[in-house]
Amino acid sequence: MNYKKNKKFNSSIFALFFVFLGLVSCYDNGYEEFVPPTGNVNDIQPSTLFTTSTSADDTMSIVFRSYSTDAASYLWDFGDGTTSSEANPDYKYTNGGEYKVKLTTTSSDGLIAVDSATVAPVFVDFNFTSIDSKVTFENLTSGAKSLVWNFGDGETLTWDSEEDTELDSDFNPSHIYKTADIFEATLTVTNFLDAEVSVSKNIEGLVLSTVPDFTFDVNGLTVQFTDASLLATTHSWDFGDGTTSTEVSPLHTFPAEATYDVTLTTTNEAGVSKSETKAVPVGAVKPTFKAIVQNGTADDFQGVTGDNADAWDMTPGKTVVDDVAGEIDSPYRALWNNTALNAYIDGAFGTNEQPGSSSDGSYVNGEKTRAVKLSNDSRRLYQLVEVEAGVVYSFTIDTRSEAEGINTEVFILNNEITTEEDINTDPANNSNVDAYFDITNDFNSSKGSSSENTFTTTTFTFKATSNIVVIYARALKAVDSSNEVFIDNIDIITPGF
Template sequence: MGSHIVTGNTFKNCGIGIRLIDDTATIYNNYFYNNINLQIEDAAFCTLNTTKTAGENIIDGPNIAGNYWATPSGDGFSQTHMDTNGDGIAEEAYQIAEGSIDYLPLVTPRTEPEPVLPTANFKTNTTSGNAPLSVLFTDLSKDTTGWNWNFGDGATSTKKNPIHTYSAIGSYTVNLTVSNLNGTDSETADITVLEKEEEENESENEGNESDNNILPTANFTVNKTSGHYPLTVLFTDRSQNATGRSWDVNNDGIEDSNESSFVYTYSSRGTYEAKLTAINANSTDTETTTITVMRKSSG
């Protein structure tokens, strides 16, 4: 009877990985992938791990310790147990037979997913115009859960798609900072607000409204105002003198669309105020209508 050290080996598709008969052995840092990984007979005795030591093990983990125990059917100990602290060792010992225990069985090292950072981006319906200048800011950011707008004139907003009116002439740098659990990102844009031009010849413009004084008039139609949920409604913008728009049709204060026509489906019963904000460089205007969503009929 002798004593053996078995380490750094791969026992795969062997039927029986190691068969130990009337012998002793220290077996550690091996890769087992068999229906029967270890068979111990008669008076044999084995130690199935060494002292945990920092270093690359046989499955590229960070510590040399016990063995990796796998089976072709996928139910091996190392395949079904977790490493919760990232040391590449299972949180439980593996008892193969009476008196034969791998106290430090290897498992595939836990890998942390790369954190997804937000990417800030937005567009505006205009970048310059005469005071007062109303601007619609539309968020185009990715992987974002929060918005913080600084419009450059002391005003701020945390809405996703805010509308802001500049009343004083000047150049303003707008900053959008977006965030999620992993970090923040920022994007800027410049807005130029001009002074209204003096009319050089009032007689030429008598009876005609200057473009600088044309205000938007919000108006829209819906194909239905009530029904059972799920209720699908077509919204169509009929506004005049508008260069942009923002729809909020479910009372949550978040823009649902900026398209001239779109479809929205209400999935819960309730009374909703559908609002359209019409925008041009001079001002904004809003129009609302009520949508009533009833419980689905039992028939």
């Protein structure tokens, strides 16, 4: 009985086994194998992020590291016209400064993500030469926002890019040491992200001897000379007009208006003599106040950019819009308003227009500033400035044109004219004109690139013949937007201020 049951049970097991094999066989033949999807199947926007750090071995090299999701390709724009497709590049800049870096990544599904950051590579170094105890420093730095010279003898000197240029003496100073010791001179530079980098060098081999030096203060034909020499026991002055003096700091009256080469020779205790010669312009009146040019950088009243050029209109508006205070009385209306000249231009050219306002100005730290522009032969720059008769001033202006051969004429007038008829004939020798300059504007086909600053800076001097001057500029060939002229950074520099 038991034997039969067992035999029947085993037969059932074999039957089920064959049924199972049949089911498996049907499943495998009827369906494809499941493969998981790849890529961004839900169209979730990827993100990109990167970090920057300055290389420990080179302050001009920046280390970039990307932390991007689903990035299949990379495009780096280093802000200086150079790009890279590497995922994590190390990039060395040619010039120090402030650059905006942008990373664009593309995912495997073609989705784009962008991130940007500012970097400030900087190169810091200097050379120096010495004559006796006078050391002249050559600053090789690139990319400095500001810097400090520490000469190692307790004296320092500072330079700031917002107020100074690399042509200023504080960028490449000379320093006179009072002893022949060994000094450690240190140049500390702050970049545009406020990080400091320093370089120090030993100043040695100085020879202590007399170092002649002097300053001068001109008032008409009379000049006060002030001795600034080191280790001098005797002084000998040659004023360049046939007269001499052995005083330490003489007051001298010259016979006529001219520029004289004045020489100071000093002798030390050992009998060693050295000389220093400087050109001294004589005849100008010493100024008592600083001449003020209104909105010479074209950066005021940008809330309504038309007001930005109002300081250069011969009939300024009654009000302007301040970025903070809103509509206010124009600060220019009460200072000048030449309706007669405005009417003359209207009749001569069929229209009269104030200069335009433009965001296409000169560059400061790699960024464009605002400017004024002339884009019609009837447009003029006009501004009345209080000065002092007899003072010799310096005038500076930045210009750029949209096309070649478009010049800018700059007049420094000594009164408010009512027509242009007089100054059109021989303006350089006109009684109404204290100075005239015909500027060949800079033109460059790549002017739109952030790496190009194609403005020309023109500087000239003039002697004021009255107590006012009128800055008057025109560009008669700038007739439309294809050949307009951009003007920026207009200033009258007063000596001693």
